[in-house]
Amino acid sequence: MPKNFVVQSHKGPYEVNFTDDLLSDVRPLSDGEPHFIVDEKVANLYSKELSSIINHSNTILVQATEDNKSLDQVSNIVNQLVSNKIRRTHHIVAIGGGIIQDLSCFIANTILRGVRWEFVPTTLLAQADSCIGSKSSINVGDAKNILGTFYPPSRIWIDPTFLRTLHKDEIHSGIGEILKVHAIESPEEFDRVGDSFELMVNDFAVLENFVYSALLIKKRFIEVDEFDVGIRNIFNLGHSFGHAVEAATTFGVPHGIAVSMGMHVACSISVAQGFLTQEHATRMQCVLAKNFSAYASTVIPVEQVLSALLKDKKNSSTELGLILPIGKNVEIQKIMIKPDRQFRDQCTEALAALN
Ligand SMILES: NC(=O)c1ccc[n+]([C@@H]2O[C@H](COP(=O)([O-])OP(=O)(O)OC[C@H]3O[C@@H](n4cnc5c(N)ncnc54)[C@H](O)[C@@H]3O)[C@@H](O)[C@H]2O)c1
Numbered sequence: 001m002p003k004n005f006v007v008q009s010h011k012g013p014y015e016v017n018f019t020d021d022l023l024s025d026v027r028p029l030s031d032g033e034p035h036f037i038v039d040e041k042v043a044n045l046y047s048k049e050l051s052s053i054i055n056h057s058n059t060i061l062v063q064a065t066e067d068n069k070s071l072d073q074v075s076n077i078v079n080q081l082v083s084n085k086i087r088r089t090h091h092i093v094a095i096g097g098g099i100i101q102d103l104s105c106f107i108a109n110t111i112l113r114g115v116r117w118e119f120v121p122t123t124l125l126a127q128a129d130s131c132i133g134s135k136s137s138i139n140v141g142d143a144k145n146i147l148g149t150f151y152p153p154s155r156i157w158i159d160p161t162f163l164r165t166l167h168k169d170e171i172h173s174g175i176g177e178i179l180k181v182h183a184i185e186s187p188e189e190f191d192r193v194g195d196s197f198e199l200m201v202n203d204f205a206v207l208e209n210f211v212y213s214a215l216l217i218k219k220r221f222i223e224v225d226e227f228d229v230g231i232r233n234i235f236n237l238g239h240s241f242g243h244a245v246e247a248a249t250t251f252g253v254p255h256g257i258a259v260s261m262g263m264h265v266a267c268s269i270s271v272a273q274g275f276l277t278q279e280h281a282t283r284m285q286c287v288l289a290k291n292f293s294a295y296a297s298t299v300i301p302v303e304q305v306l307s308a309l310l311k312d313k314k315n316s317s318t319e320l321g322l323i324l325p326i327g328k329n330v331e332i333q334k335i336m337i338k339p340d341r342q343f344r345d346q347c348t349e350a351l352a353a354l355n
């Protein structure tokens with residue numbers, strides 16, 4: 001088991017606990033006066049292990065769908081918390097993936113002007129990436145993640161046992177973010193993950209070690225730029241193109257898999273713009289392609305990708321802000337690029353190279 005560690009935040013330090021027996025004894029989650037917000041699917045899959053939580057009078061089950069990351073669902077959950085008589089001295093315990101995290105974090109931050117919350121991430125993406133970093137996001141209409149806050153949990157419990165019931169796509173989605181974080185650290189760290197790719201997919205003990213190293217790398221960045229106004233921006237590697245792929249396929253590609261595609265496109269664009277050698281691009285793209293192989297033949301309409309790219313938050317009024325791997329040290333940097341004819345042609349080629 002990886003070692004527990006502490007993350008510093010504007011709300012004080014919070015602990016990330018690794019355990020492989022949370023499911024055999026969930027009593028530590030019931031300390032104090034908890035209100036549980038639980039992914040309904042997780043509650044069904046682990047009905048025996050989580051029975052004391054599922055039968056707790058202050059438990060709210062939520063379907064983890066992107067549509068449910070809405071203000072309607074926020075008010076629905078708040079209504080239930082109010083009828084369960086939540087008080088400022090109580091706390092919320094969220095059990096689920098990124099969707100349950102976003103809803104619970106947003107509500108914990110705003111209900112009664114803030115109650116403490118704890119998080120049990122049950123997806124690989126949430127364990128390896130989103131659980132630390134303080135962010136919450138809610139969708140409004142078509143605007144994804146448009147409302148949000150920074151409000152870290154007071155404790156995180158990571159039990160790899162949960163990963164055993166995840167669909168293969170969800171494993172690859174989490175690996176997409178693991179690859180991103182290690183690419184940010186160094187080419188050597190990216191290669192270390194790449195060299196273990198097959199092992200990681202098939203062996204949860206190996207996977208757990210990469211969850212740990214991904215969190216330790218991310219911890220360093222969020223401790224200096226928790227509010228994402230500077231260096232933390234590079235964690236958007238693969239995300240401009242990744243979000244564009246998600247939008248162009250109406251979310252037909254899981255998030256972290258779209259991020260792997262986005263990193264592949266970022267490498268191609270960086271080569272075409274003269275920032276990266278083909279050798280480095282190929283080295284990374286071989287690994288990335290393995291991670292999105294199940295989606296490689298997805299039809300991705302170029303025009304829709306380009307129009308989604310133009311709406312990215314990192315753009316200026318005339319230029320795209322892209323996070324690209326640069327130079328002989330493959331440093332991850334933000335580069336401003338004019339979306340001219342040449343860039344559009346480069347995008348068309350980069351997208352064609354995905355399949
Ligand atoms: N706040 C942040 O920092 C942050 C960061 C990245 C992503 N996100 C958000 O997270 C969401 C994606 O989250 P995600 O990928 O963790 O997954 P998710 O919460 O969307 O869940 C994916 C699917 O896996 C199921 N599931 C969850 N745990 C399971 C388990 N142990 N076994 C079997 N099935 C399980 C869920 O019910 C759901 O069907 C997006 O809405 C994204 O915007 C937030």
Ligand SMILES: [Zn+2]
Binds near residue numbers: 239255
């Ligand atoms: Zn992401």
